[in-house]
Amino acid sequence: MITVTSIESEESKLIAKADVSLPFQGLEPEGRMLVDSDGAAFVYLLGHKDEFIHLRFEQSTWETIHTYRNMEKPVYVHTGLQPVLLEDFWTEIDFLLDNIEGNHNYGKEFVDKVERIFFTDRRED
Template sequence: MIHASHIEENEGTLIVRTDVTLPFHGLEAEGRMLVDSDGGAFVYLLGHGEEFVHLRFEENTWNEIHTYRQTEKPIYVSTGIKPVELEDFWTEIDFLLDNIRGNQNYGKEFVNKIEKIFMEDSMEE
């Protein structure tokens, strides 16, 4: 499990910085995301051989995701070797946010936090 610490812009792309250096050879984007509503995170799946590595985007990164979401700039995770593009990241985020909005199956506290950060503007219109 890897935690995204922040997202920064670099020459027209976005780079996810993590809490660890990722010297993985063969790390591949799976193009899928999950939600850990109990742990309060979006989880991007990365493949490493026959295993999955979870890249967690917890609440400390949600404002950055919200800020960059409309740009849909390519987003990469820094691995220490070669950045890996997080394929379909924005499509997956949009899909999850659509499913979370007003859906108490994710837990009231989680839904409230998501709506406050990602949907407050659209709810006021």
């Protein structure tokens, strides 16, 4: 499990900075995201050999994701060797957000956190 500590804009892309360096080769984007509602995180799946590595986007990164969501800049994570494009990142985020909004199957506390950051502008209308 790897936690993204920040997301920075660099030219026409976003760079997800991780809590550890990722010095291994063969890291592949899976193009899929999950939700950890208990841990309040969106989890991007990365493949490495025969296993999955969870790249966690916790609540501290959600404001940045919300800010850049409509711009859909490509998102990369640095591996120490080369950046890896997180394929379908925005498609997956949109899909998850559409499913989470108002859906307390994810847990009321998690839904409230997501709605407060990603849907506050809708409530102000």
